[in-house]
Amino acid sequence: MLLDILKATRPKQWTKNVFVFAALLFDKKLFYMNYTARVLAAFITFCMISGAVYIINDIIDREKDRIHPKKKHRPIASGRLPVSTAERVALVLVTASILLGYVISQNLALILGTYLILNLAYSFSLKHLVIIDVMTIAAGFVLRVAAGTVVFPVQRFSPWLYVCTTLLALFLALSKRRQEIVLLADGANNHRRILDEYNLYFLDEMLSLVSSTTLIAYALYTFSAPNLPGNHLMMLTIAFVLYGLFRYMYLIHVRKETAPPDEVLLKDKPLLLDVVLWVATSALILYL
Numbered sequence: 001m002l003l004d005i006l007k008a009t010r011p012k013q014w015t016k017n018v019f020v021f022a023a024l025l026f027d028k029k030l031f032y033m034n035y036t037a038r039v040l041a042a043f044i045t046f047c048m049i050s051g052a053v054y055i056i057n058d059i060i061d062r063e064k065d066r067i068h069p070k071k072k073h074r075p076i077a078s079g080r081l082p083v084s085t086a087e088r089v090a091l092v093l094v095t096a097s098i099l100l101g102y103v104i105s106q107n108l109a110l111i112l113g114t115y116l117i118l119n120l121a122y123s124f125s126l127k128h129l130v131i132i133d134v135m136t137i138a139a140g141f142v143l144r145v146a147a148g149t150v151v152f153p154v155q156r157f158s159p160w161l162y163v164c165t166t167l168l169a170l171f172l173a174l175s176k177r178r179q180e181i182v183l184l185a186d187g188a189n190n191h192r193r194i195l196d197e198y199n200l201y202f203l204d205e206m207l208s209l210v211s212s213t214t215l216i217a218y219a220l221y222t223f224s225a226p227n228l229p230g231n232h233l234m235m236l237t238i239a240f241v242l243y244g245l246f247r248y249m250y251l252i253h254v255r256k257e258t259a260p261p262d263e264v265l266l267k268d269k270p271l272l273l274d275v276v277l278w279v280a281t282s283a284l285i286l287y288l
Contacts, residue, residue, distance in 0.1 A: 005089055008058060009051030013262045017046040019144035023157045026227070027281070028286055035152040038202060042108055042151050045101045046144060049112050052093035053119040055086050060123050069183065079232035100164035107150035115143045131199035141169035156227030164221060167214040170243070172261040174210060176254060178203040183258040211245045233285045242279035247271045 020043045029035045058065065060078040063249050064281035065077035075081035094116060118139060126136045145165050149157055177198055184195070222234040247270055251257040257264055265271055 001081070001085075004081040005085075006054050008075045008081055008086060008089070009047075009093070010054045011051075012266060013054065013260075014047045014050065015262050016141065017043050017050060017144060017264060018047055019141055020166070021150040022145050023075065023148040023154055024152070025283065026161060026286065027154050028202045029281065030287070032152075038104060038151040039148055040277055041100065043106050045097045045104070045108065045112060046115075046147060048093045048097035048100075049116055052097070053116065055090040055093075056120070057123050058084055059090075060095075080176040095146035105151050106148055109152065111143055111147045112153055114277045115140060117142070126205060130194060133194055134170060134177065135240050137170035137173040137176075138166050141165050158221060158225035158227055160217065160225050163217050164214065167210055167217055170209045171214055174203055175248065175261055178207070178252060179260065182256070203208050207249070211249070214246065215242060229285060234282070235284070237278055237281050240274055240281065244271060244278070246273045247274060263283060 008276055019205055024030055024035060024039045032061050048203060055076070058074055061071075062077045065071040068077075071077055077085065098112050098116075101112045121134045122133070127133045131164070142162055142165055145162060177195065178200065181195055181200060181203070183199060183240070194279055219235070219238050222238060223232050228234045233261060246254065247268070248261075248264065251268060251271070257268075259267070265275065
């Protein structure tokens with residue numbers, strides 16, 4: 001039972017919550033242990049509340065998940081985790097997350113509450129609205145970044161990073177929609193009604209637009225943000241962003257990868273190495 005509860009919170013997708021650390025890294029406070037501890041606590045609160053959101057989504061979508069080739073094995077859809085138990089676990093996670101967030105910062109509790117309301121709106125309504133559905137997913141990533149800015153005194157965090165986060169999140173959300181259509185083929189609409197509003201051509205056009213805009217926005221950040229070193233060395237990290245975008249598009253177009261973006265990141269070694277090198281290089285440039 002405990003293992004099924006843990007699986008229902010989807011630990012693999014907690015990698016999305018690392019966006020909470022963005023402000024800490026780019027504000028050059030990574031080695032301030034008291035600030036790092038506060039951001040780590042914020043990360044834990046987001047893992048808790050996002051886990052609760054996944055459970056709620058699985059409760060709502062359990063009937064449709066049962067006809068999905070992969071999601072039918074999830075604890076709630078398969079029946080291994082009773083709905084009543086799942087509801088209690090979700091309530092405990094939400095309550096604990098917001099209370100812990102309030103202890104850390106009232107603003108963090110407010111962001112957590114906003115994230116919960118946004119995702120409940122997504123589960124019951126927004127996920128059925130074309131384009132709005134992927135924009136809602138992107139907003140969740142922006143809230144993660146914002147959570148990292150309210151738990152310690154931020155001095156040099158650039159608004160450009162909110163733009164880059166939004167665009168990257170849109171890229172990942174659109175990629176997920178594309179993978180669902182490819183995986184489910186003619187049965188896509190039976191699983192998720194919104195997929196009937198998309199097709200591969202439309203998604204590929206949007207992916208091309210968003211990936212290009214992401215690269216441009218990040219490039220502008222590297223040489224225009226006032227908090228970066230004056231030698232413009234941060235521009236060297238553009239290569240990692242470019243490779244990451246190219247690698248992911250290669251995986252979905254050439255290798256026909258259909259796993260969600262977070263799972264692709266964890267299992268594709270070149271992509272994971274690229275992310276690690278980007279973080280390491282950024283840290284070296286910012287701190288040394």
